[in-house]
Amino acid sequence: MSGDHLHNDSQIEADFRLNDSHKHKDKHKDREHRHKEHKKDKDKDREKSKHSNSEHKDSEKKHKEKEKTKHKDGSSEKHKDKHKDRDKERRKEEKIRAAGDAKIKKEKENGFSSPPRIKDEPEDDGYFAPPKEDIKPLKRLRDEDDADYKPKKIKTEDIKKEKKRKSEEEEVIWNLIGEDLFTKQGDHLMSLCHVFERWEEERYPEGIKWKFLEHKGPVFAPPYEPLPESVKFYYDGKVMKLSPKAEEVATFFAKMLDHEYTTKEIFRKNFFKDWRKEMTNDEKNTITNLSKCDFTQMSQYFKAQSEARKQMSKEEKLVHDNKVTWLVSWTENIQGSIKYIMLNPSSRIKGEKDWQKYETARRLKKCVDKIRNQYREDWKSKEMKVRQRAVALYFIDKVGTELDGQEYVVEFDFPGKDSIRYYNKVPVEKRVFKNLQLFMENKQPEDDLFDRLNTGILNKHLQDLMEGLTAKVFRTYNASITLQQQLKELTAPDENVPAKILSYNRANRAVAILCNHQRAPPKTFEKSMMNLQSKIDAKKDQLADARRDLKSAKADAKVMKDAKTK
DNA sequence: ACCTTAACTTAGTATCGTAGCC
DNA sequence: GGCTACGATACTAAGTTAAGGT
Numbered sequence: 001m002s003g004d005h006l007h008n009d010s011q012i013e014a015d016f017r018l019n020d021s022h023k024h025k026d027k028h029k030d031r032e033h034r035h036k037e038h039k040k041d042k043d044k045d046r047e048k049s050k051h052s053n054s055e056h057k058d059s060e061k062k063h064k065e066k067e068k069t070k071h072k073d074g075s076s077e078k079h080k081d082k083h084k085d086r087d088k089e090r091r092k093e094e095k096i097r098a099a100g101d102a103k104i105k106k107e108k109e110n111g112f113s114s115p116p117r118i119k120d121e122p123e124d125d126g127y128f129a130p131p132k133e134d135i136k137p138l139k140r141l142r143d144e145d146d147a148d149y150k151p152k153k154i155k156t157e158d159i160k161k162e163k164k165r166k167s168e169e170e171e172v173i174w175n176l177i178g179e180d181l182f183t184k185q186g187d188h189l190m191s192l193c194h195v196f197e198r199w200e201e202e203r204y205p206e207g208i209k210w211k212f213l214e215h216k217g218p219v220f221a222p223p224y225e226p227l228p229e230s231v232k233f234y235y236d237g238k239v240m241k242l243s244p245k246a247e248e249v250a251t252f253f254a255k256m257l258d259h260e261y262t263t264k265e266i267f268r269k270n271f272f273k274d275w276r277k278e279m280t281n282d283e284k285n286t287i288t289n290l291s292k293c294d295f296t297q298m299s300q301y302f303k304a305q306s307e308a309r310k311q312m313s314k315e316e317k318l319v320h321d322n323k324v325t326w327l328v329s330w331t332e333n334i335q336g337s338i339k340y341i342m343l344n345p346s347s348r349i350k351g352e353k354d355w356q357k358y359e360t361a362r363r364l365k366k367c368v369d370k371i372r373n374q375y376r377e378d379w380k381s382k383e384m385k386v387r388q389r390a391v392a393l394y395f396i397d398k399v400g401t402e403l404d405g406q407e408y409v410v411e412f413d414f415p416g417k418d419s420i421r422y423y424n425k426v427p428v429e430k431r432v433f434k435n436l437q438l439f440m441e442n443k444q445p446e447d448d449l450f451d452r453l454n455t456g457i458l459n460k461h462l463q464d465l466m467e468g469l470t471a472k473v474f475r476t477y478n479a480s481i482t483l484q485q486q487l488k489e490l491t492a493p494d495e496n497v498p499a500k501i502l503s504y505n506r507a508n509r510a511v512a513i514l515c516n517h518q519r520a521p522p523k524t525f526e527k528s529m530m531n532l533q534s535k536i537d538a539k540k541d542q543l544a545d546a547r548r549d550l551k552s553a554k555a556d557a558k559v560m561k562d563a564k565t566k
Numbered sequence: 567a568c569c570t571t572a573a574c575t576t577a578g579t580a581t582c583g584t585a586g587c588c
Numbered sequence: 589g590g591c592t593a594c595g596a597t598a599c600t601a602a603g604t605t606a607a608g609g610t
Contacts, residue, residue: 324573338572417603459605472604519578528593
């Protein structure tokens, strides 16, 4: 959700209601969207896998180095987890690298500088597009949402109870099976078999089989990874290098070599027929008899792989990291920064966080007076560090409060976000002004004004003042309280809706100014403005015409009247 | 103590979809 | 049916914050 001021608590609630009440329409939209997304994702996935080898040895080296240090000093649980992730990743990378240097070279020319890390499970051979958690869970059904909205902590206690209840139920069901279903015992049995209840609920009118379908996205198989060079295929006793497609199909057969199926004539015939479809002409000419094919090396290779998988520890098998919220990450190739794919703002994970943000701001409301009093006191502190901290905190908190007289004015001039110049003259309290003068004593222009202060000191102080307090919270708080005050001031209960909307927009604008929101005029702005102006002009002309007509009509009427009376 | 980085938030522009108008 | 305006959504650069590294 964007803009602090745009979402106070009541609005968040409203947002959820909106989703709920619109779920049908939205679902439809969502489906369409996902359809598109899948296509995109599919393409993306192909791209990613194409580029996945462009991974740098650099980052791997880094990982290894990190690992070393961490093990030495005994890292936290969380970090151990990360290690496992990295280990896994490294293994993946190594595997991929083994696939061939030529490929790497080619792919280095392309954009990606790291293979995307996708949070799925290794056992899962399918690619998810979109990833398992819907990329756009925007309009999920309410009940679904509710289900995972609740639990901050799922107590093991509850799970145990639930398990116990289930097993007791099961026992009763087993005891009742065989009973006459039309007796009370039967009713009891039916009531315990929840699956019947569900069918009961979902019964549709005669002939109607479904009301809507939800597309959760197709599962795409990962692109085929060729076998390592060392794994040979033999035809008629001679080594034969298969084309990638033929090799891929051959692996299906190789993987089930131990199965009885492969001895069945019909099965062998069917497989061979399908296999030939993927062979090159040369292969078709050479491979004419399935019995002369030797898949044993392939078979052994896959057996060894599955054995290795079994050897992995429980933790290794768990690929996911439930300490983070992103679905996919990769290293961007220009700045080397990390990019993420995260959930939509309307997802539980984001919505809950956003809600928490406002809860923190509400907590600040309770102690903000105390905090303000304290930093005012600290302006007089003997300790320079405390004074600097207090002045800094004042600027973090201060939101254009009007002061009597403009005696003490501070001029701000610095590159702000997006390197946009921030230039403003702000009236401040006398003590702040005097303190700033003090901080400037014996300093060159390039010296730090707050030389005794750093983020660590300030943040620590904020934490001490209130748990969870950071600089951002002041902004959220001040924006929210301003919106509330403005709404109170500008709106009247008996106003009509357009008037209320106008008042709301005005209140919102006040907050936008407070937060220094800037927006370029839209490209079509001037054109729209001109259209509006020409409409106004046309109306004015019309009005003038009408006036003229009225005047002459009146004159006519007078003449007529005179004539009539006459 | 200072610097770097991962993970997340914020806030901007771009684009899409659709209602309403002609 | 085309055009426009406008709200919703998508996309993403550039912030913040906390934790880790040197």
